[in-house]
Amino acid sequence: MASTARGPRGHYARTAIRRGEIAQAVLDLVLEQGHPNVTTAEVARRAATSEATVLYHYPSKDHLLLAALERDQELAVRHAERDGVRPADGLAGLDIDALADAARSATRREPLLRLRVALTGLAATPGHPAEDYFTRQYRTNVETYGRLVAERQKTGQAHPSLDPVAVARQFVATWDGLATQWLLSPDFDLGTMVVQAFRRLSGQNWMEAARAVIEPPNGI
Numbered sequence: 613m614a615s616t617a618r619g620p621r622g623h624y625a626r627t628a629i630r631r632g633e634i635a636q637a638v639l640d641l642v643l644e645q646g647h648p649n650v651t652t653a654e655v656a657r658r659a660a661t662s663e664a665t666v667l668y669h670y671p672s673k674d675h676l677l678l679a680a681l682e683r684d685q686e687l688a689v690r691h692a693e694r695d696g697v698r699p700a701d702g703l704a705g706l707d708i709d710a711l712a713d714a715a716r717s718a719t720r721r722e723p724l725l726r727l728r729v730a731l732t733g734l735a736a737t738p739g740h741p742a743e744d745y746f747t748r749q750y751r752t753n754v755e756t757y758g759r760l761v762a763e764r765q766k767t768g769q770a771h772p773s774l775d776p777v778a779v780a781r782q783f784v785a786t787w788d789g790l791a792t793q794w795l796l797s798p799d800f801d802l803g804t805m806v807v808q809a810f811r812r813l814s815g816q817n818w819m820e821a822a823r824a825v826i827e828p829p830n831g832i
Contacts, residue, residue: 631669633659635683638676639724647677647727674734674741677727682745684724706760708810712803715787719794719802729792754780761814768823771815779813786813 637658641650655676656663670676718725735742757780764770770779786809794802811817 627669630659630661630665631679632683634661634666634669634676635679638680639683642677642680642723642727643721644723646723647680647730650676652676672741674731677731678742678745680724681728681731708807708816711810712807714803715791715806716801716803718791719798722795725791726795729788729795732788750784753784756780757783764814764816768819769814769816771818774815783810783813 634655637655638650640658641654650673652663652666652673656666659666666676670679731742732746734740735746737743754777758776761770761774761776761779765772765774765776770776787806790802790805790809794800
């Protein structure tokens, strides 16, 4: 019985390793040459396996490209955890200038940003392989930024009358739109625009202006 119990676990472990190797190969290829140029033949070569094995685990190119995004997210979480940041911590205590850093970091990996934008549009098609992934992503992002807005309301950095979830939803949509515009015409700093959008949507500019009137820095 013991050997039978170990067998499936060993099989699942090997499957997970193989899927990870394939996903890493796709991610590397996307970063090197862009997602339109990714082929199953090249993925198989990079992952030291056969095209049949690649297609067994990921039955279409869209499945492969989605695997690249999931792999990148997995690596980002590991990196954050090594730095002592847990996903459960969300954006607690975040300096919003960090939003600019995140946006600029995305532009430095333009091929991956292009893939994300491309799959976001396709995910709106019911049944598309990326539908569930982006549904979860948007839900998580709205919840996370909603908590950030609520936290900043408590410290007077966001307008108290605003609905944090509504602000978060608008901010996530704005960031996506700005990223698409940047890909089409990268003649502006995406990081600056993202921070400006958050300040306006969360009422931070209004709160700072109100404080300046009530408590002038140089007195009256």
